[in-house]
Amino acid sequence: MTTKSEPLEPGSLLYDPATSRIGEYQDKSGPYAMLRPVGGGREWQADPASLRPVTPRERLSAEVRATNAHTRAAGASAPPDPQDVSRPPRPVPGCPVCTELAERREAARTTYDRSAETDANVLLRQHQRREHRA
Numbered sequence: 001m002t003t004k005s006e007p008l009e010p011g012s013l014l015y016d017p018a019t020s021r022i023g024e025y026q027d028k029s030g031p032y033a034m035l036r037p038v039g040g041g042r043e044w045q046a047d048p049a050s051l052r053p054v055t056p057r058e059r060l061s062a063e064v065r066a067t068n069a070h071t072r073a074a075g076a077s078a079p080p081d082p083q084d085v086s087r088p089p090r091p092v093p094g095c096p097v098c099t100e101l102a103e104r105r106e107a108a109r110t111t112y113d114r115s116a117e118t119d120a121n122v123l124l125r126q127h128q129r130r131e132h133r134a
Contacts, residue, residue: 008033013059014051019044022054022062039066089124092132098124 008014008025015022016035023035023044032045054062088105091098105120 008048008051013038013054013062014046015054015058016044016046017050017052018046022058025051037066038062039070088121089128091124092128095132097127097131101127 008028010025010027012025013022014025014033014035021035021044022038023046024038026034026036026043028034028048029045031048033048033051034043035046035051036043091102101120101124105117105124108114108116108120
């Protein structure tokens with residue numbers, strides 16, 4: 001329970017037992033505390049005397065729920081486009097040429113040689129287009 005000596009900080013996560021929900025403290029409105037769902041949504045009023053800080057487990061659960069809801073709303077369930085050159089190509093499992101080029105790319109990354117890393121990506125894409133075309 002919060003007390004008069006503990007001022008509520010904007011952004012802190014609190015558990016509201018009246019609604020069994022976790023909310024982010026926004027501000028005070030008259031005698032009420034204004035809470036907003038983690039990840040956004042419609043605010044609600046809560047009795048400041050009944051609020052308590054969330055446990056680490058409750059915090060994690062609320063953040064995962066908000067992230068999952070955001071991901072579903074964005075429609076991010078589709079696999080990445082293989083023709084998207086902004087992503088590094090993935091080696092085909094079991095292909096020794098793909099494995100060698102991926103190892104070359106990783107060695108270039110380790111030494112911060114961006115030119116060699118890009119070269120390995122280009123060679124891997126070319127190899128995949130030639131040998132692994134579906």
